[in-house]
Amino acid sequence: MDKRNIYLGTALILAGCLLFSNQFFDFNFFSMEYFWPVFVLIPGLIFEASFFLSGRNAGLLVPGGILTTIGTLFFFETFTGWRFAEYTWPVYILAVAIGLAQLYMFGTRQRGLLIPVFILTLIAMVSFVMAVFGGIMSWLNYNTVLPVALILIGLYILVTRSSSSERR
DSSP states (O other): OOHHHHHHHHHHHHHHHHHHHHHHHOOOTTSHHHHTTHHHHHHHHHHHHHHHHHOOOGGGHHHHHHHHHHHHHHHHHHHTTTTTHHHHTHHHHHHHHHHHHHHHHHTTOOGGGHHHHHHHHHHHHHHHHHHHHHHHHTTOOTTTHHHHHHHHHHHHHHHHHHHHHHHO
16 A cells, blocks of 8 residues: 555544544634644654655754644643743753754764754753742742751751761
8 A cells, every 4th residue: 555545544534533523522623723733733744754754864854853843832832722831932942952853863873963952952951940940939038048058957967967976
């Protein structure tokens, strides 16, 4: 069977399942309110598929990884009403790292590609942690941090000294 027939058949089955779910779950997937991320996701998947089907030109994986990651993020954001956008924005940075990581894994494995991959991933992870814990840290009064830190360090010293003197 031709590969194109397999992809077309799979796409039609998925479209039918989505239309079917609209009828029973009042889930209007095909409205432009929810459907617009497809215009970002589909080109990314085409880039990805064109490399994996041909096995040539690994450079296609960079825009493929970026667009696929961002398209998936857009689907998540539209279905959650953009409630998590203040926390998920580091995914835009991570998308570039994913595209470059794919180029490294499936390309010529140039070690120089790992430098931007690690830097971008680190920036994305630190930004995500700061976005998530920044809201938690906002209630913290920084005038109390130093006294609490000194008390905790003092308690640690006392506990470790007393337990070491009991062993002797």
